[in-house]
Amino acid sequence: MNNEQPAVLARGLRRTFGEFVAVDGIDFEIERGECFGFLGPNGAGKTTTMRMIYRASPVDAGRLEVLGLDAASGDFDRQIKAQMGVVAQEDNLDTETTVRENLLVFCRFYGLSRTEAARRADELLAFAGLVEKADQRVQALSGGMKRRLMIARGLISRPRIVILDEPSTGLDPRARQNVWDGLARLREDNVTLVLTTHYMDEAERLCDRIAIMDRGRIVACDSPAGLIARCSAPQVIELSLRRGPLPDRAQPLLDRALRVEHLRDRVLLYVDTPEALVGDLTRELPDHPAMVRRASLEDVFLELTGRGLED
Numbered sequence: 001m002n003n004e005q006p007a008v009l010a011r012g013l014r015r016t017f018g019e020f021v022a023v024d025g026i027d028f029e030i031e032r033g034e035c036f037g038f039l040g041p042n043g044a045g046k047t048t049t050m051r052m053i054y055r056a057s058p059v060d061a062g063r064l065e066v067l068g069l070d071a072a073s074g075d076f077d078r079q080i081k082a083q084m085g086v087v088a089q090e091d092n093l094d095t096e097t098t099v100r101e102n103l104l105v106f107c108r109f110y111g112l113s114r115t116e117a118a119r120r121a122d123e124l125l126a127f128a129g130l131v132e133k134a135d136q137r138v139q140a141l142s143g144g145m146k147r148r149l150m151i152a153r154g155l156i157s158r159p160r161i162v163i164l165d166e167p168s169t170g171l172d173p174r175a176r177q178n179v180w181d182g183l184a185r186l187r188e189d190n191v192t193l194v195l196t197t198h199y200m201d202e203a204e205r206l207c208d209r210i211a212i213m214d215r216g217r218i219v220a221c222d223s224p225a226g227l228i229a230r231c232s233a234p235q236v237i238e239l240s241l242r243r244g245p246l247p248d249r250a251q252p253l254l255d256r257a258l259r260v261e262h263l264r265d266r267v268l269l270y271v272d273t274p275e276a277l278v279g280d281l282t283r284e285l286p287d288h289p290a291m292v293r294r295a296s297l298e299d300v301f302l303e304l305t306g307r308g309l310e311d
C-alpha cells in the first residue's frame with residue numbers, strides 16, 4: 001500500500017437504483033488526515049456515496065480507491081476493512097446488553113483476545129466519556145451517549161479512516177458539542193474523517209473541505225471559507241416573513257441588493273455593506289424585522305442550486 005495515495009479517490013463514481021441515478025458520476029479526492037464532508041439536502045446521494053466507500057453498496061461505474069487500493073480488488077476487504085471505521089446513520093446498538101458488553105462483543109469480532117478486548121473497551125469508554133455508564137444497559141443512555149458509543153464502536157480496530165453518516169443528527173447542542181470534541185481528538189491523531197451532514201454549522205466547523213452535493217452530483221468542492229468566498233456578496237440581510245408577505249413598496253428597497261432570494265419564511269438580500277439598507281428597511285417595513293449576518297454555506301448552497309438545504 002502506497003502512503004502517498006489519497007485516503008479516498010473517486011473518478012466517475014456512479015450508482016443507480018433501476019432507472020434512478022442516485023450518484024451521477026462524481027469525482028473527488030480525500031487527503032489523508034483531512035476531515036472531508038458531504039453536505040447536501042435529503043436524497044442528494046451522500047449516504048449512497050459513503051456506502052460505496054465502505055463497500056456496503058456496489059459501484060455501478062467509475063473508479064474508487066481507498067488508501068491506494070481499488071475497491072473492486074479481491075484483496076480489498078482483507079487489506080482495507082480493518083483500517084476503516086464506520087458509524088452508520090441508524091442506531092443499531094444492542095439495547096439489552098450493557099455499554100461495556102456492546103464494545104466487548106465487537107472487540108472480539110475484530111479478533112482481539114479477551115484481555116486485549118477488555119483493555120480496548122476501557123480505552124474507548126474513556127474516549128467516549130462513558131466510563132460511568134459502562135455497566136448500564138444501552139437503553140438507559142441518552143441519544144448523545146448512544147451516538148458516542150456508536151462512534152467508539154467504530155474505532156475498535158484503530159482505523160485510519162472513519163466514516164460517519166450524520167454524526168450529530170437529532171442531538172441537542174451539548175451532545176453535539178461532545179461528539180465534535182471526540183472527532184477533534186481523532187483529527188489530532190491524524191485519522192481521516194469522512195462525514196455527511198445537512199447541518200451547515202457542523203460542516204463549517206469540522207471540515208477542512210466540503211463537497212456540496214445535489215441530486216447525485218457534486219456542485220462545488222472547497223474549504224468552507226473558499227466556498228463562502230464564492231458567494232455573490234459577503235453580507236446578508238434576512239427579512240422575516242412571519243407576519244405575512246412583503247408589501248409592493250418593498251420592491252425599490254430589494255432592488256438595492258446585489259442579489260435577492262425568496263424563501264418560504266424569509267427574504268435574503270445580499271449586499272456588500274448592509275448599514276444604510278438595514279436602516280431604510282427597518283423604517284419602511286416595521287412589520288418585517290431585518291437581521292444582518294455574514295454569508296454562510298447555506299447561501300452558497302442556495303446560489304449553486306437555487307434551493308435551500310431544508311427545502
Ligand SMILES: Nc1ncnc2c1ncn2[C@@H]1O[C@H](COP(=O)(O)OP(=O)(O)OP(=O)(O)O)[C@@H](O)[C@H]1O
Pocket residue numbers: 017020021022040041042043044045046047048049196198
Ligand atoms: N436501496 C435503494 N433503493 C432505491 N433508491 C434508493 C436506495 N438507496 C437510496 N436510494 C435513493 O437514492 C437517492 C439518494 O439517497 P441517499 O440516501 O444517498 O441520500 P442522502 O443525501 O444521504 O440523503 P439523507 O440526507 O436523507 O440521508 C434518494 O433519492 C434515495 O431515495
